[in-house]
């Protein structure tokens with residue numbers, strides 16, 4: 579049996595995991611490999627899955643729980659890709675609030691299926707523009723624990739900072755996490771992705787680090803975040819610009835939610851002629867765009883919106899409902915919501931947890 583190579587890329591919400599995996603997938607496909615992707619989230623109706631499918635990648639989804647707590651669903655997603663496209667490489671993105679992946683995902687896969695998988699060193703994406711000080715102490719703890727177990731740290735979004743800031747952030751990460759290898763990348767431009775892929779080539783995860791993690795605090799951090807997924811459509815009485823509509827919606831969300839820390843608010847918008855993704859990972863109007871660049875007027879669109887914000891669920895739901903209502907493109911337009919869920923993730927209860935070497939505990 580030829581082992582399937584599994585590349586797991588974790589990191590905090592909005593760090594750029596999906597963007598990076600799409601870049602990597604494209605490169606591996608160009609090199610002649612068959613590539614499948616696995617997305618993961620605490621909810622369903624995921625922007626990431628819809629976006630990657632739109633980009634033409636084979637995608638399987640583990641929805642409703644993280645890989646570690648839905649280990650059997652992860653196996654099913656892998657099997658689904660194996661039976662549909664027989665991938666050489668599977669790129670998997672665990673939910674951005676998940677950590678302890680070595681003990682709960684990588685080691686169990688290695689022990690239970692030693693022949694079936696060749697698991698690459700664990701890569702963790704870090705958003706170079708994320709100010710950890712804006713996160714609550716519990717969420718900042720989760721953020722730090724995610725990086726602590728990394729074999730490889732991918733300092734991402736470095737196209738947004740100058741060379742001196744890149745070096746400073748790289749040095750900080752390298753001195754705080756000396757056992758990890760840091761790479762400066764931009765998932766947006768593709769810079770650094772080749773170097774990272776070349777570094778991983780031929781390496782397997784042999785990290786025996788025993789991550790010192792307080793599960794009660796990890797659960798508190800996850801539970802501080804309110805999660806909302808909504809799917810809907812707009813029918814207007816006259817054409818409107820879809821980018822303007824979503825920009826206004828995000829502006830309204832910022833105004834209504836401020837100052838609750840935003841982890842990631844993202845939307846996939848589909849009109850009869852274009853599809854794009856919009857993201858917001860902080861206050862200040864830094865909305866980012868992916869995929870199609872057109873903004874052709876339309877009188878209808880479909881949208882999926884995922885919001886992860888450090889606030890009460892009722893407040894998040896109210897903010898989203900209010901923003902959709904007040905941002906109708908014209909007074910006669912109508913909107914329809916076909917799915918709406920808002921919740922806090924349950925405490926993590928991994929299916930398996932296999933300890934590593936306590937000598938390397940930190």
Ligand SMILES: Nc1nc2c(ncn2[C@@H]2O[C@H](COP(=O)(O)OP(=O)(O)OP(=O)(O)O)[C@@H](O)[C@H]2O)c(=O)[nH]1
Pocket residue numbers: 589590591592593594595596597598626673674734735736737738763764765766767842844856857858859866867868
């Ligand atoms: N400028 C810039 N933007 C980036 C880069 N990588 C990702 N982004 C943007 O950051 C936003 C979040 O990226 P995603 O790839 O969705 O992040 P993620 O880690 O998958 O987010 P979750 O799945 O919600 O945890 C998107 O708007 C991306 O376009 C980068 O290297 N540079």
Ligand SMILES: [Mg+2]
Pocket residue numbers: 595596597626671
């Ligand atoms: Mg993602």
